[in-house]
Amino acid sequence: NAGVTQTPKFQVLKTGQSMTLQCAQDMNHNSMYWYRQDPGMGLRLIYYSASEGTTDKGEVPNGYNVSRLNKREFSLRLESAAPSQTSVYFCASSQRGAQLFFGSGTQLSVL
Amino acid sequence: EDKVVQSPLSLVVHEGDTVTLNCSYEVTNFRSLLWYKQEKKAPTFLFMLTSSGIEKKSGRLSSILDKKELFSILNITATQTGDSAIYLCAPLDNAGNMLTFGGGTRLMVKP
Numbered sequence: 001n002a003g004v005t006q007t008p009k010f011q012v013l014k015t016g017q018s019m020t021l022q023c024a025q026d027m028n029h030n031s032m033y034w035y036r037q038d039p040g041m042g043l044r045l046i047y048y049s050a051s052e053g054t055t056d057k058g059e060v061p062n063g064y065n066v067s068r069l070n071k072r073e074f075s076l077r078l079e080s081a082a083p084s085q086t087s088v089y090f091c092a093s094s095q096r097g098a099q100l101f102f103g104s105g106t107q108l109s110v111l
Numbered sequence: 112e113d114k115v116v117q118s119p120l121s122l123v124v125h126e127g128d129t130v131t132l133n134c135s136y137e138v139t140n141f142r143s144l145l146w147y148k149q150e151k152k153a154p155t156f157l158f159m160l161t162s163s164g165i166e167k168k169s170g171r172l173s174s175i176l177d178k179k180e181l182f183s184i185l186n187i188t189a190t191q192t193g194d195s196a197i198y199l200c201a202p203l204d205n206a207g208n209m210l211t212f213g214g215g216t217r218l219m220v221k222p
Binding site: 059090094 | 117142152153154155156201203206207209211212213215217
């Protein structure tokens with residue numbers, strides 16, 4: 001029973017490079033989320049998907065794009081990475097109205 | 112704009128002390144409030160509170176919600192070093208989405 005699986009766990013990029021963070025859940029949840037967490041701070045929502053086929057912006061969407069590929073998978077893409085995007089990224093999923101289950105996080109450094 | 116404020120920002124106590132963590136919120140279409148504990152990695156779920164005045168309890172941890180005054184508290188009695196973590200609160204809206212987290216309270220329990 002894997003829960004929420006994120007890949008990669010660590011990534012170092014140079015400014016301007018692109019990458020996609022992958023997230024998959026096996027709990028048949030409708031809602032999926034991408035958050036970022038900067039040192040010493042709480043979680044800030046980047047994008048979320050309330051159901052398959054829909055995505056919505058969160059608090060800090062600039063510089064990111066998302067794809068809800070199917071009910072299981074929700075990917076986050078950085079088209080042109082910037083040092084300000086250095087952060088820990090968490091994917092999460094939930095059944096609507098219930099608690100969130102989090103992936104183990106991706107530590108991203110942009111040099 | 113939704114707002115969630117946690118206090119104190121950080122707290123240092125000794126084992127055996129009792130602590131009270133605060134979470135105030137201003138959220139459109141509020142449904143529930145959730146508490147999470149975050150150690151080194153992803154947040155783990157503690158409580159979901161939907162009704163005012165009903166205390167939820169799990170071992171040494173308890174929490175209560177006041178929907179009139181728009182706040183929640185998390186109490187930890189007889190603290191242990193294993194309680195050292197960041198404690199996060201987050202509201203769920205009526206659509207069941209978790210869009211805003213508080214900035215967290217960093218608790219350190221010294222032996």
